[in-house]
Amino acid sequence: MVYGSEAILPTDLDYGAPRVRAYDEHGAKASLEDAMDQLDEACDVALLRSAKYQQALRRYHNHWVRDRAFNVGDLVLCLIQSNKNHHKLSPPWEGLYVVAKVLRPGTYKLKTIDNKVFINA
Template sequence: MVYGSEAIHPTNLDYGAPRVRAYDEQGAEASLEDTMDQLDEARDVALLRSAKYQQALRRYHSHRVRGQAFNVGDLVLGLIQSNKDRHKLSLLWEGPYVIAEVLRPGVYKLKTIDGEVFANAWNIE
């Protein structure tokens, strides 16, 4: 019933225990306000630390990722998009496919080994 503080027994109230006599209503309210201010500050500090961590993680990842560019005629594998009838031992990739055309950096037209060109373009990002 009393979260974060010690309970006062009714006998302490009746006989005027030192803890009850030393209680100051205004001091308790001021202490509560100070605690609430510190709580808001702690939340702000945690938010800033989290943002700083996310930035460092993003910078680390961006530094480690290498860009990939393909030329016409390169062989590539395509990620299987559908999860239908799949289990944990299913293959993740299908292909190989041949790069038929480079539409712009990162966007390619693919064709099968037999020469059948797909209608849609594939984005490697």
């Protein structure tokens, strides 16, 4: 194959090899267009399958997620985001914090028991 087409020897052209005699230019173009249409269709099918899988995965994940709402003054623990300087037996949670302010549902401003505002760095 040379850049998407087959190489033909000059002697095949001179003596009329069977594959040269059987070649139909119009049929080859139609076949190429059909192949391109099938490729586009296969890409569309793959895209739809991927979207369907993502929806099912999102639905499964959301099934197990429980909403929790905290109010001002509630005591909470904070998940450690960085494992730097922690070993595998370290607790995954840190501190005892107080909810200082509810910014929006699921987002809170925390402070320590000493009334120092917690900054997640």
